Amino acid sequence: MYYLEAKNIVKQYASHKALDNVTVQVPQNHIYGLLGPNGAGKTTLIRIINHITGPDSGEVYIDGHLSIPSDVENIGYLPEERGLYKKMKVGEQLMYLARLKGLTRNDAKEQIKHWLNKFDIAHWDKKKVEELSKGMQQKIQFIATVIHRPKLLIFDEPFSGFDPVNANILKNEILELRKQGATIIFSTHNMASVEEICDEITLINRSRAVLQGDINSIRQAHKKHLFKVSYTNDATTAGYMLRSNDIYQVMEYEQASGYNTAIVRKCDSGMTNNELIQAMMRECQLVTFEEILPSMNEIFIDTVGAPVANNE
Amino acid sequence: MSKLSLIIENEYMTRVRKKSFLIMTLLTPILMVALCCIPVLIEIFSSNDMRNVTVVDQTGLYQGVFEDNEEYTFTYLNTQTTSEQMRNDDTPYAYIVITDNLLNNPDALTIYSHKQTTASFEMEIENSMEEFLHEAKLASFDIPGLQQIIDESNVKINITSIRFDEEGETHTSAGLATAIGMISTFIIYMFLFSYGGMVMNSVMQEKTNRIVEVIVSSVKPFDLMMGKIISVGLVGLTQIGIWVLLLVGLGFGASMAFGIPLFMSNEELLTQAQSMNSAAMTGGATIDPDMLNIAQTLSSINFTQIVVCLILYFVGGYVIYASLFAAIGSAVDNETDTNQFMIPITLIILFAFYVGIFSAEDPEGSMAWWCSMIPFTSPIVMMVRIPFGVALWELILSLAILFASAIGMTWVASRIYRVGVLLYGKKPSYKELFKWIKYKA
Numbered sequence: 001m002y003y004l005e006a007k008n009i010v011k012q013y014a015s016h017k018a019l020d021n022v023t024v025q026v027p028q029n030h031i032y033g034l035l036g037p038n039g040a041g042k043t044t045l046i047r048i049i050n051h052i053t054g055p056d057s058g059e060v061y062i063d064g065h066l067s068i069p070s071d072v073e074n075i076g077y078l079p080e081e082r083g084l085y086k087k088m089k090v091g092e093q094l095m096y097l098a099r100l101k102g103l104t105r106n107d108a109k110e111q112i113k114h115w116l117n118k119f120d121i122a123h124w125d126k127k128k129v130e131e132l133s134k135g136m137q138q139k140i141q142f143i144a145t146v147i148h149r150p151k152l153l154i155f156d157e158p159f160s161g162f163d164p165v166n167a168n169i170l171k172n173e174i175l176e177l178r179k180q181g182a183t184i185i186f187s188t189h190n191m192a193s194v195e196e197i198c199d200e201i202t203l204i205n206r207s208r209a210v211l212q213g214d215i216n217s218i219r220q221a222h223k224k225h226l227f228k229v230s231y232t233n234d235a236t237t238a239g240y241m242l243r244s245n246d247i248y249q250v251m252e253y254e255q256a257s258g259y260n261t262a263i264v265r266k267c268d269s270g271m272t273n274n275e276l277i278q279a280m281m282r283e284c285q286l287v288t289f290e291e292i293l294p295s296m297n298e299i300f301i302d303t304v305g306a307p308v309a310n311n312e
Numbered sequence: 313m314s315k316l317s318l319i320i321e322n323e324y325m326t327r328v329r330k331k332s333f334l335i336m337t338l339l340t341p342i343l344m345v346a347l348c349c350i351p352v353l354i355e356i357f358s359s360n361d362m363r364n365v366t367v368v369d370q371t372g373l374y375q376g377v378f379e380d381n382e383e384y385t386f387t388y389l390n391t392q393t394t395s396e397q398m399r400n401d402d403t404p405y406a407y408i409v410i411t412d413n414l415l416n417n418p419d420a421l422t423i424y425s426h427k428q429t430t431a432s433f434e435m436e437i438e439n440s441m442e443e444f445l446h447e448a449k450l451a452s453f454d455i456p457g458l459q460q461i462i463d464e465s466n467v468k469i470n471i472t473s474i475r476f477d478e479e480g481e482t483h484t485s486a487g488l489a490t491a492i493g494m495i496s497t498f499i500i501y502m503f504l505f506s507y508g509g510m511v512m513n514s515v516m517q518e519k520t521n522r523i524v525e526v527i528v529s530s531v532k533p534f535d536l537m538m539g540k541i542i543s544v545g546l547v548g549l550t551q552i553g554i555w556v557l558l559l560v561g562l563g564f565g566a567s568m569a570f571g572i573p574l575f576m577s578n579e580e581l582l583t584q585a586q587s588m589n590s591a592a593m594t595g596g597a598t599i600d601p602d603m604l605n606i607a608q609t610l611s612s613i614n615f616t617q618i619v620v621c622l623i624l625y626f627v628g629g630y631v632i633y634a635s636l637f638a639a640i641g642s643a644v645d646n647e648t649d650t651n652q653f654m655i656p657i658t659l660i661i662l663f664a665f666y667v668g669i670f671s672a673e674d675p676e677g678s679m680a681w682w683c684s685m686i687p688f689t690s691p692i693v694m695m696v697r698i699p700f701g702v703a704l705w706e707l708i709l710s711l712a713i714l715f716a717s718a719i720g721m722t723w724v725a726s727r728i729y730r731v732g733v734l735l736y737g738k739k740p741s742y743k744e745l746f747k748w749i750k751y752k753a
Binding site: 013014051072073075077083100101 | 521525527531736747
């Protein structure tokens with residue numbers, strides 16, 4: 001079942017449409033990627049889910065019911081534009097933010113202790129935020145996002161501003177939260193991390209959802225029938241160069257001491273891989289045969305038609 | 313509601329616990345007193361400077377007319393000094409040259425100096441000379457006993473002003489009413505600016521800190537804005553409260569020290585006055601009658617009404633301006649961009665302040681009346697009129713307009729705030745702000 005369903009969301013600003021009939025269905029306990037170039041409408045959609053702004057038409061369902069404002073107590077949101085009160089002490093700040101999410105004072109106190117200990121930063125409790133480094137502040141920011149044990153977590157560009165070590169800690173925490181049952185929406189430009197942790201994605205471009213589904217089917221659907229093959233130079237085929245024919249086309253070719261490699265394209269997309277292998281086996285001794293699936297980055301660029309602006 | 317109170321609590325405590333709050337609360341009254349004292353101090357110090365004035369009296373009639381005082385010493389020279397000599401000798405502050413009998417020729421006195429003389433110096437010379445001439449002229453009529461007749465014809469009276477009201481008669485003082493009106497107006501004027509500005513800065517800071525989106529994912533933007541406005545307003549009331557306590561404490565201390573009955577009702581004062589009269593007759597006066605007079609006039613002012621109105625107008629006016637300031641703070645990214653929006657607000661407040669000052673002269677004038685009804689100026693202007701007595705229906709009407717506009721203003725501001733606080737980059741134009749108001753939630 002879907003934990004979050006945004007149905008036919010339309011949001012119009014004075015001069016442009018931020019979202020045009022966008023439907024997003026996030027299955028329970030999945031990590032869901034929300035992708036798209038800058039200004040595509042991702043943040044608007046996230047703000048609608050968070051009741052920061054309302055849609056012109058369309059509905060948001062959470063856990064099967066029409067979302068009401070108090071549902072935000074079950075959502076943890078790490079915005080792309082994020083920050084903390086610089087003059088406030090870490091402990092006070094977390095207490096304030098936790099209580100705004102509906103936690104009682106005692107419950108909040110316990111959670112603060114738990115998380116500060118978990119990150120081994122209990123001694124920061126009395127420090128002012130401005131005394132901390134940017135990476136440290138990001139950790140506090142993360143704690144503030146998850147402190148009320150939300151069932152739905154929304155991370156907007158979570159890795160921007162993190163160094164690789166902290167980014168890895170963060171990634172592990174996100175995976176850990178999923179293991180504990182949370183549903184996670186993940187908005188990013190960082191396609192490598194999408195392939196790594198997302199189960200499903202929606203790609204939003206120019207206010208519309210242009211691509212939806214689980215990562216594997218998307219990659220399958222966008223494959224270009226390219227294969228990487230390697231084959232040996234044995235006695236009978238010494239120095240043999242694979243040549244294009246009406247079954248396959250050789251795109252790249254490289255000769256090495258042990259074996260040769262080539263990238264070939266299947267001419268008839270309806271042909272099975274086994275048939276292709278049989279055809280190639282007549283020409284050479286195959287060592288490896290691997291289909292090249294497009295990376296999410298390539299799919300993104302192909303679909304959006306513009307280079308990815310990476311935030312990092 | 314509980315989230316709103318959480319915000320108020322957090323914002324209020326953060327401000328009140330700051331050292332700067334305590335310092336400003338204690339320092340402001342001291343600064344105000346100091347500001348009043350500085351002109352006096354300057355006067356005292358500057359008058360230590362003695363100035364020499366040379367009097368060149370070619371007629372010989374006016375020896376000794378000008379007498380030395382704390383500021384000027386006068387030297388009388390022989391009549392042969394030429395203008396060339398005066399030009400070359402710049403040691404004296406000024407030369408006074410008298411060329412003819414002033415009774416016949418009023419233009420015969422000239423002041424020469426190397427530096428521009430002050431108006432007060434010319435005034436002093438003029439006064440001394442006129443007084444001398446006045447007496448000389450009188451003497452020239454040669455009527456016996458004339459001086460005595462003139463002295464007796466200088467009748468002086470003391471005016472007591474009494475206003476009829478519900479309780480009968482009340483001793484009043486236009487001067488005191490003006491002073492109290494001015495002080496209340498000044499307090500409101502100051503608070504609108506400083507606390508409105510505080511709201512604006514705080515909104516702007518949350519925006520530039522990028523914390524605002526984190527907060528509005530937990531609470532409605534309207535709650536965040538209102539929480540801020542309310543908590544800063546409470547800080548202001550706390551400050552006023554502390555000052556009132558200080559003032560009452562000081563007043564009480566003063567009344568103990570000088571025996572001025574500050575906190576007595578009118579009747580008590582009357583009995584006090586009567587007993588004092590009888591005491592005076594028996595030769596045992598205990599209280600200075602002037603002091604009693606001041607106390608009597610003070611007690612004629614309806615302090616309860618003034619304080620209640622001060623608080624109501626402060627709250628209403630503050631909410632209007634703080635909402636405006638909050639909207640501005642939400643629309644811009646940095647301090648320099650605020651100017652464009654601050655200027656009109658500053659002009660309105662300044663205009664109200666000047667109308668307030670002139671209203672003290674004519675509290676019932678149509679300018680004062682209308683400005684005490686218009687919500688943007690009424691908090692400042694009405695406070696000047698109240699000590700002079702304002703009809704109850706006028707007060708109620710003015711307050712009703714004020715509070716209705718305050719609610720309307722917060723609504724408009726919240727619409728702008730909601731959009732502005734999440735938009736970064738370009739500074740919006742007025743046209744865009746109006747568009748934001750019309751956006752759907």
